[in-house]
Amino acid sequence: MNHTEQLTYREAMREAIREAMQQDPSVFLMGEDVGHYGGCYAVSKGLLQEFGESRIVDTPLSESGFVGAGIGAAMGGMRPIVEVMTVNFSLLALDQIVNNAATLRHMSGGQLGVPLVIRMATGSGKQLAAQHSHSLENWYAHVPGIKVLAPATIADARYMLAMALVDPDPVLIFEHVMLYNRKEAVPKADDCPAMDQAVVRQQGSDITLVSYGGSLFKTLAAAEALTEQKISAEVIDLRSLRPLDTQTLFSSVNKTHRLLVVDEGWRTGSLAGEICALVAEHCFWALDAPPQRVCSQEVPIPYPKHLEIAATPQVEHIVTTAKQIVYR
Amino acid sequence: MNHTEQLTYREAMREAIREAMQQDPSVFLMGEDVGHYGGCYAVSKGLLQEFGESRIVDTPLSESGFVGAGIGAAMGGMRPIVEVMTVNFSLLALDQIVNNAATLRHMSGGQLGVPLVIRMATGSGKQLAAQHSHSLENWYAHVPGIKVLAPATIADARYMLAMALVDPDPVLIFEHVMLYNRKEAVPKADDCPAMDQAVVRQQGSDITLVSYGGSLFKTLAAAEALTEQKISAEVIDLRSLRPLDTQTLFSSVNKTHRLLVVDEGWRTGSLAGEICALVAEHCFWALDAPPQRVCSQEVPIPYPKHLEIAATPQVEHIVTTAKQIVYR
Amino acid sequence: MTAANTKPHINKTHLHFLLKQMVRIRRFEEKCAELYMQEKIRGFLHLYIGEEAVAVGVMKVLQEDDAVVATYREHGHALAKGLSMDEVMAEMFGKVTGSSRGRGGSMHIFDASKRFYGGNAIVAGALPMAVGLALADKMQNRNRVTVCFFGEGAAAEGEFHESLNLAKLWSLPVLFVCENNLYAMGTALSISESEQHIFKKAQSYGLAAVEVDGMNVVDVEAAAQKCCTAIRQGEGPHLIECHTYRFRGHSMFDTQLYRSPEEVSTWQQKGPILQLKQWLEHNGKLDEVEWQQIEVEVQQEIEQAVAFAEQSEFEPASELCRDVYLESA
Amino acid sequence: MTAANTKPHINKTHLHFLLKQMVRIRRFEEKCAELYMQEKIRGFLHLYIGEEAVAVGVMKVLQEDDAVVATYREHGHALAKGLSMDEVMAEMFGKVTGSSRGRGGSMHIFDASKRFYGGNAIVAGALPMAVGLALADKMQNRNRVTVCFFGEGAAAEGEFHESLNLAKLWSLPVLFVCENNLYAMGTALSISESEQHIFKKAQSYGLAAVEVDGMNVVDVEAAAQKCCTAIRQGEGPHLIECHTYRFRGHSMFDTQLYRSPEEVSTWQQKGPILQLKQWLEHNGKLDEVEWQQIEVEVQQEIEQAVAFAEQSEFEPASELCRDVYLESA
C-alpha cells in the first residue's frame, strides 16, 4: 500500500485488519456477518475470500457466546479480533466484558491475560432510532481492566488496531458510524502517536475543546467557525478513552483557561462529565470560566432526521456554547 | 405495624413489599430465589408463605428472560417487582433495561408504558471479590427513560418502594448489601420526602459532602469526625440518582462553597464525577476550592478484607480529603 | 398434517381475503422501496417481500385482543394486524401522524389500541416481552394469545432459550412463530445453527412445535389455528417454524454477496402470492377482473397512504423530549 | 450403559486412588467449614460435599494439559486437577501465597500452570470461555480437551444455549459436565426447567450427551473416559449430566428452608465416598488399616495446608493495583 494514497475510514480499518492477519497467524476475525455478508458496515469486505473461513469466522447471533469465546481463545494463545456489530448489541455481551475480560488478570493474581480486541460501531446519525443509536463509550471507559479507543482520523483507523493487538490486555475499539465514508491521505505508521495519547488536532489559546470519535469533526468545524469570529480554540482528540491522557488535557486547559467538552453520549453521566470533573479537580485555579459540555439530549434517539439532529451535538451548539464560555 | 418500632433495612424493605402486595392485587414479586429460599439477602423471607407461589415467583437463572418478562407483564397491566439478585448479574439483563424498558414509552410515541420496579443489591464489603462487588448505579443513572433510587435509611427502605410502584415508568432500586442489617426506628410515611428529592441529612456550613446508599453512613461518620475538628460539614443524601435533585445540591454548595462527593463506584466515570461536573458548571463562581471525590480504586475488588478496605471509600479518606479541601 | 383434517374451511371469500392481505403487504413494501430511493424513507428498511404468507396466515386466526410482538421486519405484521396503512406509511416517513408519532420509523411500529407491540430491533429482544404479556394475561385470567414473530437467526440468542423455558415452565399462552428465511443478514442457517430444525429445539423445553410451508398461506393458517385453539384451551405455549424466504436483501444496504440470484429465483417461483393466485385461477376461483380489482383497491389504499404521509407534519423539535417519562407529556 | 463394556479396567490401586481423592476433598471442605466459623475464611463459601465423585471421576481421565473451567463451587475440581492443597487453602485465607495471590478467595481459584481456569462466580458465565479455550486448541491443532463444569441451574441461562451451539457448530473439543444437584440455591429443578433432563437439551444442538449416576465415581469416570476418547478423536463436544446432590447448604448463609432433612439424609446414604468404601470393603479390597492410612495422610496434608496458609502473609495493600493491566505489574 502506498502511504500517500487516500483511504476511507472503512478501508483504513480493513487494511489494518488485513495487515494484522498477514503478519500474525494467530490473529483472526470473528463476529456476526464479518464473512459472507462482508461486514455490517463493509469493513471486512473481501477478507473472507483472502483468508478463508477458518480465519474470518461468521458467528451465529449470540453476542455473549462469541465474545466469551473470544476471551477464551485469547487466553488459549490466539489473538482474536471480535467484531460486535454495534455498541447497541454489546449490551448482550457486557457480562463477558466486565466480569470476565476485565477481571481475569487481576483476579487470578496476574496469571492470566486476555489479549483480545473487540471492535464495534457506535453512535447515531443514520436515522436508526432508539435501539440502534447508542453512544455508550463512557460505560466501558469506567471499567478497570479494559482499555478503550476511539479512532477518529483515517490514520488512527489505519494504525490503532495494530497497537491494540500488541497490547496484552483487552482493548475495545469504537468506530463511529458516520466516519466510515470519510476519506483522507494516510500518513506513515511512525507518525501515529501511541494509542494512549491524546492529540492536539488544532492549536489555540482561548478555549480548549475536547472531543473524540464521531464528534471530533463537528468540533473541528466549530473551531473553524470560531476562528472566523476571532476565537482561537484548541481542539483535543482524546483517542483513548481509557486510560485518559490527562496530561495533554490539563496542559491545554492551563494554557487556555477554558473548557468545553463535546460528547455524543447522554449528558448525565457522560464521559464529558468525567472530563469536566477532572479538570475542575486538577485545573481549578487555572479556569476562568465554568467547564461546560455539549452532549446529547436525554432522550432515546428518535428516527426522523430533524429530531435526530435536535437530539445530538451539532456544530452550532458547540460554537454558541464556546462563545458563551469565552465571553462570560 | 407500629411506626415507632425499630426495623432493620431488610425488614423495612420486606414490610414495603408486603404492604404493596396487600394493597394491590396486580403487584407481584419475581426473581431468583425470592420464594423458597427466602431471598438471597432474606428480604422476601416469609412472603411465599403469605402470598403463595402465584405472587412470589421463583424464576430460573435467566436474568434477561425474567426482566424482559417483567417488562411485558408491566405492559400487560401488572405491577411487577422484579428482584435481580445483585447488580453484578444485572449485566445480563442490561439489554432489556436499556433497549426495552427505557425506550418503549418514547419510541412508541407515548402509547406504551412500563410501570416496572426492579430491585437489586449492590456494592462491596462482604468479601465477595471481583465478580460480586460492583457498584454500577452510575451506569443506570445515565439512561433516560428509567429512574434510579438508592434508599440508604430505614425510612427510605420502608417507603420508597411504594413511591416507585406508583410511578408510571421503570424504577430501579439499589439496596447496598452492607445496609441490610442496619436498624432504626421507622418514622411515619408522611415524613418521607418524595422519591426524587435529595435530603440534607446533616446541616453544615464549611463543606458539602454528597453521598448515597452504602456510602452515606461513612460520610455521616466522617462529618461527625470533622465536627470534632471544628469543620462543619453539610451531608446530602441523593436518594434519587436519576433524576438528580440539583436544586438541593446547588443550594448547599452555594452556601458552603466546597464540595466532596463520596461514591463507591470506580472513580473514572463515576456518578461522583457527574456531581462534580454539574457543580463546576452551575456553581463555579461560588466554589472556593476544587470539587473533589472519594471513590473506589480502579481495580476489580479483591477478596481479602484489608484489600477490599483499601479499594473502597473509608471514613478516614473522606475526613482527610474534606480537610484538604477546607484548609487549602 | 394432512389437508383433510386440519385445514380451515376454505371458501373463495376467505382465500380472496388472504390473497388481498398479501398483496397489500407486497405492494406497500414495493412502494416503500421506491420511496427509500427517493429518500422519503430513511434508516434501516427491512422488507418482508416473499414472507407475506406467514403474517397473513397467522393473523387470520387471531382475535382482536390477541397481542402481536414482532421484529424490525414488521410492516407486514402491522398491516395484517389491522393497523391503518396511513399510519404505518406516515411512520415510515417519520411524520407525527405515524403510528409511533414518527419516532420509530420502519423498525418501531407500535399500536397499543391494536395490541401491536412493535417493531423491536434487537434480535430476540422481544421474546421475553411476549412471555411477560402472556404472563399478565394468565395472572389476570384473560383468555388471550400473544403471538411472537422472530427470525431463525434469533433462535441462536440466549433470550430464545430463556423465553421458551419460561413460557413452558409457567404454561403461558404464547405462540412463537419462527420465520425461517434461511438467512440472518448474510449468515446462512447452515453456518449458524448446529441443529438446523428450529422446531426441534422446542423439544428441549417440552414445547409443542410444528414446521410448516411458510410460502403456503393456507398451511400457515391451519397450523396457527391448531396452535391457537390449543393455547386457548390452556395447553400452554406452542411454536411454529415457517419455512420461507425473503426475496429482497436483508435491508436496503444489502449487496447480497452471500447467495446466488438462482437461489432467489427458485424461491420466487414458490412465492406465496404467486402460489395462491395460480391455485385460485387453476380452480376457477379467481378471474382477471377479480385480480385487477384487488390490485386497484390496494393501489388506491397505498396512494392514499402516501398522500396522507406526505401531507402530514413532522413532530416539532420542541417536542423532542416529551414521553421520555409520563410526566413530561 | 452396562458395566461390562464401558467401565474402565478397575483394580484396587485405581479405586484406592479415587477414594483418596474424594476423601481429600471431603476433609478439606469440612475443615474449610470449620475455618469459616472461626472467620479465617470469609465471603461466599460453597461446599462440594456430596458431589466429589463428579470432579474426581472426570479428572481421572484428563491429561495434564487438558483444561478445566469450573464454577464458584470449585475446591474439589482444583484439588482433583492437581493444584497444591497449600495454595488452595492459602487462597481461601486470602493470603498472597494462594493460587490467585489471595485476591480471589473461595470462588476464584486459578492455576495457569495446571490449566485450571477458575473459579468463576457468574452462573454460566464461564461456558463461553471454555468454548474459546477449545477453539484456540482447534485453531492451533492441539489435541487437548477442555472440560467445563456447571450446575443444572446454569442450564437455564442463555449462555448455556449459545455455548452449546457454538461448540457443536464448530465441532470443538469441549466436554460439558452438568452437575445436577437438583437445586440452584433454593430453587428446585422442577420449578426452574420445563424439561428437567438436562442431557436431553443437548439434542437441540445435535450434541452427544449421556446421563450418569454422579454419586458413583466409577460410572462418572467411565462416562468421561468414553466422551474424552471421542473428543480426542475429533468427534466434537459432548455433555455428561451427573445426578448428584450437595449435602450442605448452597453457601454458608443458606438456611435450607427449601428442602427437608429427610431428603438430605436419603441422599447421604448414597454418598460417593460411603458407596465406594462399602463396595471396596464388601469385596475385600479395603481394610480398616488401609482406610485409616488414607484418613491419616489426608489429615496430614490438610494440617500442613492450614499451617501454610496461617503462616503466609497477606499481600501488602500497596500492591492493590498491580495486575489490573500487565504494565502495572
Ligand SMILES: Cc1ncc(C[n+]2csc(CCOP(=O)(O)OP(=O)(O)O)c2C)c(N)n1
Ligand atoms: C442482538 C442483535 N444483534 C445483531 C443485530 C443486527 N441484525 C439485525 S437483523 C439481523 C439478522 C437477524 O436474522 P433473523 O433473526 O433470521 O431475522 P430476519 O432478518 O431473517 O427476518 C442482525 C444480525 C441486532 N439487531 N440485534
Ligand SMILES: Cc1ncc(C[n+]2csc(CCOP(=O)(O)OP(=O)(O)O)c2C)c(N)n1
Ligand atoms: C448470573 C448469576 N445469577 C445469579 C447468581 C447467584 N447464584 C450463585 S450460585 C446460584 C445457583 C446456581 O445453581 P447451579 O447452577 O445449579 O449450581 P450449584 O450451585 O447447584 O452447584 C445462584 C442463583 C450468580 N452467581 N450469577
Ligand SMILES: [Mg+2]
Ligand atoms: Mg432469517
Ligand SMILES: [Mg+2]
Ligand atoms: Mg445446582
